[in-house]
Amino acid sequence: MSAEKDVTACILIIGNEILSGRTQDLNLAYIAKGLGEVGVTLKEARVIPDIEATIIAVVNELRAKYDYLFTTGGIGPTHDDITSECIAKAFGVPWTVHPDAHKHFLNFYAPGELNEARMRMAHTPEGATLVYNPVSRAPGFRMGNVYTFAGIPRVMQGMFDGIRGELKGGKPMQSRTVGTSLAEGVLAKGLGEIQSRYDDVEIGSYPIMRRGTFGVNLVLRGRDEARLAVAAKEVAAMVRALGDTPVEE
Amino acid sequence: MSAEKDVTACILIIGNEILSGRTQDLNLAYIAKGLGEVGVTLKEARVIPDIEATIIAVVNELRAKYDYLFTTGGIGPTHDDITSECIAKAFGVPWTVHPDAHKHFLNFYAPGELNEARMRMAHTPEGATLVYNPVSRAPGFRMGNVYTFAGIPRVMQGMFDGIRGELKGGKPMQSRTVGTSLAEGVLAKGLGEIQSRYDDVEIGSYPIMRRGTFGVNLVLRGRDEARLAVAAKEVAAMVRALGDTPVEE
Known part of the structure; x- marks a missing residue:
């Protein structure tokens, strides 16, 4: 943080x-x-x-x-x-x-x-x-x-x-989402590794129902846009390495 | 209660x-x-x-x-x-x-x-x-x-x-709703008087948007069905006395 x-x-x-x-x-x-x-x-x-x-x-x-x-x-x-x-x-x-x-x-x-x-x-x-x-x-x-x-x-x-x-706040929170149809159990290890290298980016994994089957939204939140972009790129690369095409928002 | x-x-x-x-x-x-x-x-x-x-x-x-x-x-x-x-x-x-x-x-x-x-x-x-x-x-x-x-x-x-x-609960909660298009400010006095006579019935007044105009749902909750019915009847009678036709659920 x-x-x-x-x-x-x-x-x-x-x-x-x-x-x-x-x-x-x-x-x-x-x-x-x-x-x-x-x-x-x-x-x-x-x-x-x-x-x-x-x-x-x-x-x-x-x-x-x-x-x-x-x-x-x-x-x-x-x-x-x-x-x-x-x-x-x-x-x-x-x-x-x-x-x-x-x-x-x-x-x-x-x-x-x-x-x-x-x-x-x-x-x-x-x-x-x-x-x-x-x-x-x-x-x-x-x-x-x-x-x-x-x-x-x-x-x-x-x-x-x-x-x-x-309201007097700090820097606004930004977010990026990487969607995938891979299972959380397949993503968990790599995702945890990326999280451990970014203590200023909060990475959440949210299973969703998508047309009757499960998908996962990997959501990155943080206040530093550049760091967020780099972390999101790593997450997308991990999804690709696991054989899926990430949907980036 | x-x-x-x-x-x-x-x-x-x-x-x-x-x-x-x-x-x-x-x-x-x-x-x-x-x-x-x-x-x-x-x-x-x-x-x-x-x-x-x-x-x-x-x-x-x-x-x-x-x-x-x-x-x-x-x-x-x-x-x-x-x-x-x-x-x-x-x-x-x-x-x-x-x-x-x-x-x-x-x-x-x-x-x-x-x-x-x-x-x-x-x-x-x-x-x-x-x-x-x-x-x-x-x-x-x-x-x-x-x-x-x-x-x-x-x-x-x-x-x-x-x-x-x-789960081991008590008597199930029952509810009755009396809908009206009268304003809360018009209902408040009579409703408060009814509430004061029923300490085992919880009466809530909830404004809602109904087709672009405000309406109010008067919701009665309690565990004794007979008491609830009597209280709901009083609420409906009050709405009628104020010139509106109550919608009872």
């Missing part, structure tokens, strides 16, 4: 619907890709239920452990939307009306429509900065190194895209 | 390819649904990289915390497949050839094909029970309360389906 200190991140997915299997999470992969592009290394992701004590404890554990923490889910107006209040409790600050969110809501909702439930969405931990929601109403927010986003993928994506420019 | 003690579980997804966003995880939702059907409550899921010290520490933390721990990924023959060895280290036992896996491999591979890399897949933590792989070669295994599965969804599904009969 590079000598440069990694900028690290964790994603905390909050929601019973993910843990019940009812909803397929799509936010992890989206945020993960975006972080790679700005040179932030995603070190962990967690999924936890909508339980106050759990959310508070885990937010405090993870915001201390990583440079950035991103939470998704639980910022709507209903009784099960408790993320925002829990973040306030985790930071030990009051949960108060954010004046900008309030003003935005007063403009948007007709008189009488801005009920108590909707006003919940205008609350943030005191001192938070709003994160714009380009799709619906509830804003996200940043509190210290914690970004709190919606759970609905389209909304979360809009929020993340809005703030990614302010 | 029910007075009956929950049987709990955690899923540990091991793999850099999930944290890079390259691969979309599909295993969490599959295992989660299966656990619900056998009355095991999934309390947490984590995604961690292929780093030995991390895997060992997290496996030991989670196997102590939950009744069952399921891991996915990292049991193939290549250098980045380190899950099996790490589980052995987490349990403090040697990582040795499993005689049944060895016999199976000797039957399957032609003489000369069973190389060192493939023999890695015949190793398990000493004392582990094999979990059958109906798709490819590397077997999964059970060690104490930890089940170790492959990462490829089709393989993982086959392994999970093979062992789900041996």
Whole structure:
């Protein structure tokens, strides 16, 4: 690995619907890709239920452990939307009306429509900065190194895209893929040897189903494009030496 | 919640390819649904990289915390497949050839094909029970309360389906869904009131995009079918009282 200190991140997915299997999470992969592009290394992701004590404890554990923490889910107006209040409790600050969110809501909702439930969405931990929601109403927010986003993928994506420019990462991660129809068991020895000579390139071997038969994607990731190119060339040469034609991406 | 003690579980997804966003995880939702059907409550899921010290520490933390721990990924023959060895280290036992896996491999591979890399897949933590792989070669295994599965969804599904009969859960979780096109902000008050009267039914409100506009799925989950039916009826009546026709599933 590079000598440069990694900028690290964790994603905390909050929601019973993910843990019940009812909803397929799509936010992890989206945020993960975006972080790679700005040179932030995603070190962990967690999924936890909508339980106050759990959310508070885990937010405090993870915001201390990583440079950035991103939470998704639980910022709507209903009784099960408790993320925002829990973040306030985790930071030990009051949960108060954010004046900008309030003003935005007063403009948007007709008189009488801005009920108590909707006003919940205008609350943030005191001192938070709003994160714009380009799709619906509830804003996200940043509190210290914690970004709190919606759970609905389209909304979360809009929020993340809005703030990614302010993330301070290192050199972006690059990747190369060498595809082959050789078996992993045939590739393993040579691949391990190449990996042992490149400590700044992370080489992963991922079997995939391709038209009903197994294939393997050999994925090289690293921050130095030149080193990556050389390592990918070695991997492709190894595949050729084993009698297959590599598919390079 | 029910007075009956929950049987709990955690899923540990091991793999850099999930944290890079390259691969979309599909295993969490599959295992989660299966656990619900056998009355095991999934309390947490984590995604961690292929780093030995991390895997060992997290496996030991989670196997102590939950009744069952399921891991996915990292049991193939290549250098980045380190899950099996790490589980052995987490349990403090040697990582040795499993005689049944060895016999199976000797039957399957032609003489000369069973190389060192493939023999890695015949190793398990000493004392582990094999979990059958109906798709490819590397077997999964059970060690104490930890089940170790492959990462490829089709393989993982086959392994999970093979062992789900041996899981000892409580009463299966049931669910009802009431769909509406009303806004969450309109539903929130009444929904919170219903939730406050049913502590054995978990009511979640999930906005969804439906033909370009927002709708909401009100999801009720619980173990007592009669209570669930009564609560769902109340939710549907509330939707009707607010002027919409509920869609009940």
